[in-house]
Amino acid sequence: MLEHAFKGSKNYWLLLGFWGIIIAMGAGAYAVQLRDGLTITGMSRDVSWGFYISQFTFMVGVAASAVMVVLPYYLHDHKAFAKTVILGEFVAVPAVLTCMLFIFVDMGQPARVLNVILHPTLHSVMFWDMSVLMGYLVLNLLIGTITLDCERKGKHYPHWLKFFIYLSIPWAVSIHTVTAFLYAGLEGRPFWMTAILAPRFLASAFATGPSLLIILAVIVRKISKFDPGEKAIRTLATIVTYSMLINLFFFLVEAFTSIYSDMPHHLHAFEYMFVGLHENGVTYDVLVPWMRAGMVFSFITGFLMLFPGIRWNLKVVPYVCVFIICGTWIEKGLGLVITGFIPSTLGHITEYVPTAPELMVTFGIYAIGAFVLTVLYKIIIGVRERRAGYGADAQ
């Protein structure tokens, strides 16, 4: 099975090479960070988590959303997903990998990472987060490779695997819930301390992940002879639509409580995101254009997806999905973490902007994810094409 990863067209190698270059640049930037410390980032005393932890949070969502293909297929026997399930599981693998890398590069003393395992601390949500992420990575690797290998040999996957497949469903929900609990359990941060955070995370994740899957499925369809099926893509589009609407609803619920109650601590965060804060004649509003754009993306795409003519049009829907991902990324990968620190617990306003090396490390990690994704998808395509009797590798 692995041989498919090592044989490929020129384009395949070019793509891997492209990711490789970005990875090398990221590694270079990380080397500087290792030498000089996290001072090379835009983070500060007041905004002590920044881009890395934001991307981690966003990618946990992408990872968790594999459940949106696993659940309909294995629990509801939704046949259309027969060929898509593996695409979802093999998105989850690199997604979890990037999550772990984002946490790792955020650490001040990465060499001591094993301390988390050497001194397991049950009352720390971070310990749980690390455990469930590890478990999720193993589950998806296990399920994905075994089912694909059995498919290659034309067998049914072994019966005992069912247990792990079922286990992976609540597990997927747990990774994003625990990630939300990282934030929602902090009494000093009113912006995060809301019970809707975990549900909101899940809803936006289930809009983002399947959107990504739609895009990937359409690409796979174009460049190879393996077709995940129009029906599967349509089902995914329906899932995206519902999740997006629920996500927007949750956002409005949160906004209502904060704005209508008019309590300063809750209000400030929303003010900071959408209009900017003013103090001593200075305006703090770097996030404002982003957040507004994100809202426009989310509400317009949510509205567009309501129309079957758009939702089920394979020529249009991938583009809508791009904007859905942009919208949810701005919300979770940009606004959520940073705004929690503004104003600080001492009422100071320090803004945060990522630095160039910080962005390079971030791109490097995303490129590692993309690299692994490319290889895994290449394997899927190879196996599928051979089964379908096309023999040689496309792409």
Add this chain to the structure above:
Amino acid sequence: MDDTRRKFLKKAGYASLGISCALPLLDAKLLAMSEETGTHEAAAKKQLAMVIDIKKCQNKQLVDAAANACHTVHNVPTITDAKGNINKEEEVKWIWTEKFANTFPEQVHARLERSILDEDVVVLCNHCSRPPCVRVCPTQATWKRDTDGIVMMDMHRCIGCRYCMAACPYGARSFNWNEPRKFLEKGRGIVGEYPTRTKGVVEKCTFCADRLSDGLEPACVEAANKVPGGKDALVFGDLSDPNSKVNLILNKKHTICRKVGLGTGPNIYYII
């Protein structure tokens, strides 16, 4: 009623029975927790605390002396930028001042006397009774010491994840964004025995745990007392001892704590 439904209902019944059996346990736990938060805590356990007289601490010389003493004995660097100005974003500090309005946001109202709003209040780690920083730390690099209630810090175990900084509602924690020794060498130099830190770890006030074990008072308290007019500006002692100086003051004076509504149980008290 078909069989599967009956089975399901039966199972659901057992499940709810199980939950209701567990409820009394939960109840007991909640009760215990709510008792903990009671106004007069059981005095049995030793808990070190500090009383700060805000009016006396309006003396800038006193506050500087206290902060300097602390930062010198603990080798806390002064982080500066290329031009030699204090780098506010990466500052490391254990004890410093904040405006009254920022220290006690719940106490501020529209008619509060201007001079009070502008008062500088000495702030440091509160050595909370239920410290959120300890709760979240994934490696127990910060923990609450049983013997005296100090919230300790092991800078060799800290992985630098900064979860504690997100969790502390008082901004009491500093991260070494940069190599601290570099700045110590540029500044006052490395003084005494206290170990310097490496980059990438979090640090904060430890109530001078090291000095206490030598029978000394915290450095800030000692320094403040030496400044003219600084007598009892900072008072340190054990809350479990009814005759300790802190208790004598707390029993007589009107004192407040920071953000009590959060339930962290701060142990720094302020005479307003």
